[in-house]
Amino acid sequence: MMLTPGNLLFALCAVVCLAGALTTITAQNPIRGAMGLLATIFGIAGLFLKLRAEFLTAIQLIVYAGAVVVLFVFVLMLLGADARAPARSGRSGGSRLLGAALFVLTIVLALVSVGRQQGKPTALGPVRPGHGSVEAVGSLLFSDGIFAFELATALLIVAVVGAIAVARSRQGSVRRKKLIRTPRDLFGGPLHPRDGRPLGSEGAE
Amino acid sequence: MSSLSDTLEHYVLLSTLIFTIGGVGFLVRRNVLVQLMSIELMLNSVNLLLVAFNRVHGENMNGQMFAFFIIAVAAAEVAVGLAIILSYYRLKSTVYTDEADLMRH
Numbered sequence: 001m002m003l004t005p006g007n008l009l010f011a012l013c014a015v016v017c018l019a020g021a022l023t024t025i026t027a028q029n030p031i032r033g034a035m036g037l038l039a040t041i042f043g044i045a046g047l048f049l050k051l052r053a054e055f056l057t058a059i060q061l062i063v064y065a066g067a068v069v070v071l072f073v074f075v076l077m078l079l080g081a082d083a084r085a086p087a088r089s090g091r092s093g094g095s096r097l098l099g100a101a102l103f104v105l106t107i108v109l110a111l112v113s114v115g116r117q118q119g120k121p122t123a124l125g126p127v128r129p130g131h132g133s134v135e136a137v138g139s140l141l142f143s144d145g146i147f148a149f150e151l152a153t154a155l156l157i158v159a160v161v162g163a164i165a166v167a168r169s170r171q172g173s174v175r176r177k178k179l180i181r182t183p184r185d186l187f188g189g190p191l192h193p194r195d196g197r198p199l200g201s202e203g204a205e
Numbered sequence: 206m207s208s209l210s211d212t213l214e215h216y217v218l219l220s221t222l223i224f225t226i227g228g229v230g231f232l233v234r235r236n237v238l239v240q241l242m243s244i245e246l247m248l249n250s251v252n253l254l255l256v257a258f259n260r261v262h263g264e265n266m267n268g269q270m271f272a273f274f275i276i277a278v279a280a281a282e283v284a285v286g287l288a289i290i291l292s293y294y295r296l297k298s299t300v301y302t303d304e305a306d307l308m309r310h
């Protein structure tokens with residue numbers, strides 16, 4: 001196993017990915033978890049670069065590191081200390097741990113069953129120049145994937161409108177509604193020339 | 206001979222590890238924000254797998270196109286998911302999934 005720059009990049013990105021992923025799921029403070037997710041995203045972006053996917057590297061950094069993680073941090077800041085308060089329920093985590101253990105067992109068995117098939121490792125072959133460039137992926141997106149691309153735009157606009165509709169607080173619309181107690185609220189009468197209040201309201205107080 | 210970064214198996218192994226960590230995080234943690242981050246980890250590992258297999262079959266770029274659409278869907282999912290979490294927090298003043306037992310009994 002040689003120490004080439006490519007191998008060094010792969011090892012570095014793999015370690016960053018795994019450390020970030022472990023930080024994400026073990027950190028008690030979710031802000032720390034979001035930073036772990038950020039590390040994983042950067043590591044995977046580096047691996048995309050290694051795999052000759054320059055366009056996806058840029059998209060990964062812009063969309064995930066630039067939008068998704070920032071959105072997570074916004075929500076964590078909005079919730080404040082409640083996001084990391086310990087759960088009140090005394091329910092045991094036994095069933096949860098059992099589920100996680102079964103999940104890990106499934107993955108390990110799948111890896112073992114794949115690894116038992118003897119054979120030489122699949123080498124990453126040569127690719128055409130321009131593989132994964134913005135131009136190549138963009139022309140593919142606008143020829144073969146044009147229908148899915150348009151559907152993705154519709155999905156994104158629906159998601160954004162839906163997010164606004166779900167997250168909007170109902171108090172704002174109540175506060176904006178004008179309270180009508182007396183007829184004077186309904187028909188704005190003449191205003192006092194000095195302080196702008198409705199004429200005749202001094203006597204009412 | 207087989208260089209570390211030039212075989213598909215290393216990418217498959219790394220992707221599987223990240224997917225497993227994400228799945229365990231989703232199953233074990235109770236904070237719904239951390240669970241959403243675990244889902245992001247799993248989606249990212251699948252993206253890595255798609256791009257690695259696309260690197261082996263280098264004559265087309267359909268795998269990268271799929272990864273692009275997965276990123277778009279993940280962004281939409283995060284936007285809606287965080288909106289639902291905010292709405293749920295307004296309702297119950299907590300972000301822990303154990304408290305979400307309104308339809309349990």
